[in-house]
Amino acid sequence: MTIDQSLIAKITAEIMARVQEQKQGAAGDGGIFTTIDEAVAAARAAQKQLKKLSIEKREELIKAMRQTSCDNAEKFAEMAVKESGMGRVADKVLKNKLVATKTPGTEDLKSEAWSGDCGLTLIEMGPYGVIGSITPTTNPSETVICNGIGMVAAGNAVVFSPHPTAKNTSLLTIKLLNEAIVKAGGPANLLTAVAEPSLEATNAMMQHPDINMLVATGGPAVVKAVMSAGKKAIGAGAGNPPAVVDETADIEKAAKDIIAGCSFDNNLPCIAEKEVIAVGSIADKLMAYMQRYGAYLISGQDIDRLAKVILTEKEELVAAGCTEKPKKIYGVNKNYVGKDAKYILSQIGINVPDSIRAVICETNADHPFVIEELMMPVLPIVQVKDIDEAIELAVKVEHGNRHTAIMHSKNVDNLTRLAKAIETTIFVKNAPSYAGIGVGGEGFTTFTIAGPTGEGLTSARSFTRQRRCVLVDALSIV
Numbered sequence: 001m002t003i004d005q006s007l008i009a010k011i012t013a014e015i016m017a018r019v020q021e022q023k024q025g026a027a028g029d030g031g032i033f034t035t036i037d038e039a040v041a042a043a044r045a046a047q048k049q050l051k052k053l054s055i056e057k058r059e060e061l062i063k064a065m066r067q068t069s070c071d072n073a074e075k076f077a078e079m080a081v082k083e084s085g086m087g088r089v090a091d092k093v094l095k096n097k098l099v100a101t102k103t104p105g106t107e108d109l110k111s112e113a114w115s116g117d118c119g120l121t122l123i124e125m126g127p128y129g130v131i132g133s134i135t136p137t138t139n140p141s142e143t144v145i146c147n148g149i150g151m152v153a154a155g156n157a158v159v160f161s162p163h164p165t166a167k168n169t170s171l172l173t174i175k176l177l178n179e180a181i182v183k184a185g186g187p188a189n190l191l192t193a194v195a196e197p198s199l200e201a202t203n204a205m206m207q208h209p210d211i212n213m214l215v216a217t218g219g220p221a222v223v224k225a226v227m228s229a230g231k232k233a234i235g236a237g238a239g240n241p242p243a244v245v246d247e248t249a250d251i252e253k254a255a256k257d258i259i260a261g262c263s264f265d266n267n268l269p270c271i272a273e274k275e276v277i278a279v280g281s282i283a284d285k286l287m288a289y290m291q292r293y294g295a296y297l298i299s300g301q302d303i304d305r306l307a308k309v310i311l312t313e314k315e316e317l318v319a320a321g322c323t324e325k326p327k328k329i330y331g332v333n334k335n336y337v338g339k340d341a342k343y344i345l346s347q348i349g350i351n352v353p354d355s356i357r358a359v360i361c362e363t364n365a366d367h368p369f370v371i372e373e374l375m376m377p378v379l380p381i382v383q384v385k386d387i388d389e390a391i392e393l394a395v396k397v398e399h400g401n402r403h404t405a406i407m408h409s410k411n412v413d414n415l416t417r418l419a420k421a422i423e424t425t426i427f428v429k430n431a432p433s434y435a436g437i438g439v440g441g442e443g444f445t446t447f448t449i450a451g452p453t454g455e456g457l458t459s460a461r462s463f464t465r466q467r468r469c470v471l472v473d474a475l476s477i478v
């Protein structure tokens with residue numbers, strides 16, 4: 001066989017390209033770079049290499065990501081609680097293992113075909129390229145694992161922008177996942193980030209021309225930011241999930257489930273029960289059972305004292321000369337987000353054993369505990385006259401987030417009426433809220449629930465572009 005000049009030139013060019021890709025890969029430490037430009041360039045180079053691998057190989061990389069996430073579930077959980085000061089280690093271990101095992105991989109990608117007189121047309125789900133993923137402090141390793149698996153399964157590389165308060169946990173997760181990918185024969189830097197995450201770095205990432213798609217998991221500000229960036233964006237925003245209980249429910253089970261859901265990881269999950277709306281005739285019984293299952297009931301002045309601790313308060317600005325009294329604007333005191341119920345109660349002089357997992361109290365419908373997304377195990381309970389009032393209030397306090405709602409009832413009509421009225425992405429019936437993300441409920445898991453942009457519970461297919469390929473007059477075999 002003779003080798004001509006053009007073949008030599010082709011081989012040389014291929015070798016040079018590979019060396020260049022590897023050089024870019026070697027610059028970052030496990031995917032962690034100094035600048036956004038470097039992180040994006042390395043992810044871009046890694047995605048080019050990923051494109052050359054078979055789907056079978058991609059699945060091997062995902063298997064390695066799952067294994068490393070399970071192996072390090074405890075380490076990530078301990079680190080996250082220590083670093084962010086939020087949540088419960090045991091619950092975070094469960095969350096890490098959940099995303100490692102129940103986040104869909106490449107099997108989630110489905111092709112479609114039409115065949116007929118004119119031939120064969122095929123729709124395939126292709127990668128976007130490099131995705132910018134902005135992740136929250138409340139589920140730091142969980143979101144990196146979940147987005148990492150789903151986005152790589154879809155053939156993408158990812159530049160993560162983690163919340164600065166969970167920086168070390170997020171960066172370690174990225175690093176260990178990258179190591180697992182490389183060990184399994186994949187490219188370096190499929191997942192990247194900068195060593196010092198900040199709002200400026202996130203903004204630079206969002207505006208970077210080589211970022212093809214943005215995915216934000218967080219509060220309203222970041223969802224608005226990605227949706228205004230002029231790129232394809234998935235926004236997974238805030239929730240304020242109501243749990244409605246009517247008179248037909250199994251009241252003991254409802255109480256047990258609500259306390260389990262609302263106290264899971266100290267109420268950090270966006271899907272967790274944030275307020276209870278109970279039909280009056282069963283409300284006292286429900287609260288009595290809740291106390292049996294780990295809740296501590298406070299009332300009267302203790303509620304006001306707790307409000308002074310866990311809420312921030314300021315007066316609304318009014319125009320000069322306005323005679324109306326300024327309204328109070330409440331917010332959440334971040335120092336208490338994700339803290340143990342025992343610690344929160346100790347701040348108002350109440351000492352309880354470790355077995356207490358949630359604080360409950362009866363409030364009015366317009367109490368700030370009901371209106372604000374507290375993200376701590378403090379659960380207000382509002383009594384209403386009947387199911388009509390319950391549905392109306394649940395819709396109101398969910399604030400149109402269309403995120404999650406929970407209902408305990410045996411009346412199919414009531415269940416259907418709330419589901420139709422509230423239009424949430426997740427609606428859980430007769431179970432703790434976490435059944436909605438695959439814990440004790442059927443279906444896959446995700447920690448990026450895209451209500452505002454409508455993808456719902458995101459998975460690999462959410463991170464793909466549909467592409468059509470048309471062959472005329474052939475390949476149809478009938």
Ligand code: NAD
Nearest residue numbers: 135136137162163218219222225236237238239270448449
């Ligand atoms: P957060 O909004 O403070 O931060 C989330 C991420 O967005 C962080 O990386 C942060 O640095 C970044 N960010 C915040 N404001 C930004 C802006 N203006 N521009 C660019 N980036 C910005 O939220 P958090 O405290 O980390 O997480 C809790 C919130 O996230 C809650 O509201 C919760 O309901 C929501 N959440 C939603 C989901 C979901 O799947 N829908 C999942 C988890 C958390």
